[in-house]
Amino acid sequence: MVLLAALVTGAVLYVRGALPAPVPPLDRAFGYHDYARALDHVRPSGDVDFEGLLRERAGLERFVASLASVSPHNRPELFPTPEDGQAYWLNAYNALVLQHLVERYPDGVAASWFGRFYWGHAWPVGGERLTLWALEHRILFGEYADPRVHFALFRGTRGGPRLDGAPYQPEFLDAQLNDASRRFMGDKRHVRLEGTTVHLASLFKTRREDFLAALPEGRGGNVLQFVWAFLPDTCEERPGCDTRGDLDRACGTQLDTCSLAFAPEDLSLPDAGDAASRR
Incomplete structure (x- = not known):
């Protein structure tokens, strides 16, 4: 029984990221250059050229290795603002x-x-x-609690948020998070009107409380108010998308006359090679 309790405790600590790790010395200044080179393999669609990245993975591996040496937790002087820290964790x-x-x-x-x-x-x-779970739940949402982060986290799925082609930078972070949110809302796989039914990505159901907490009305609000804030005014860049005006006309000015339906996420790998073969 004692052994079982120890194993369970160890597993919980592991998942929550509460176990220590060695800190190797950093042989050069920390930065995002190597990661930016890896992101050159991201297509405008958000699909990734995995075969190309496999051939040129050294930069990505160097960046991941540098994370072992530096973070806002052990080197806070390198990340003096909340934006510095949040960009690092993203x-x-x-x-x-x-x-x-x-x-x-x-x-x-x-x-x-x-x-x-x-x-x-x-x-x-x-x-x-x-773990990725600890990074998301304990750090990004535990320390920053910005619901826009949901649209900036790459889940490794074609139906989830797109991987951007550039690193997040502290000086542009607010604009980058807004852009990530707009990209997600402007994609008909994530927000689609059909009469008085709004089809939403399942993310809006599983993390509903996070979105409601960000509204002026708090948890008594409507998740469509959060969606409305990031929908486009026009569809010049994404023909056929749904706009704020469309949502107003379908759901009323209080956005309370529509019903919601939640679509399952496409869990397929966002592989550019696979996408090319389907065309």
Whole structure:
């Protein structure tokens, strides 16, 4: 019984990222250059050229290795503002997902049972051994609580938020998070009107409380108010998308006359090679 309790405690600490990790010396100044080079393999559609990245993975591996030495937790002087810290954790999360997918290629998230992709592996990050679950839940939402982060986290799926082609930068972070939110809302796979029914990505159901907490009305509000804030005014860039005006006309000015339907997420790998073969 004592052994079982110890194993359970150890597993919980592991998933939550509460175990220590060694901190190797950093041989050069920390930065996002190597990660930016890896993101050159991201297509405008958000699909990733995994075969190309496999051939040129050294930069991504160098960046991931640098995370072991530096983080806002063990070197706070390098990340003096909340934006510095939040940009670091966003880039760290997305880079670790990308590396994890490259190592498993051509398998994707769907091949991982019971969500093990997010909690079954831990990386050394600034003296902590962190799973993706810990990075997301304990750090990004525990320390920053910005619901726009949901649209900036690369999940490794074609139906989830797109991986951007550039790292998040502290000086542009607010604009980058707004852009990520607008991209997500402007995609008909995530927000689609059909009469007085609004079809939404399942993310709006599973993390509904996060979106409601950001509204002026708080948890008594309507998740469509959050959606409305990031819908486009026109569809010049995305022909056929739904706009704020469309939502107003269908759902009323209080956005309370529509019903909601939640679509399952496409869990296929966002592989540019696979996308090209389907065209």
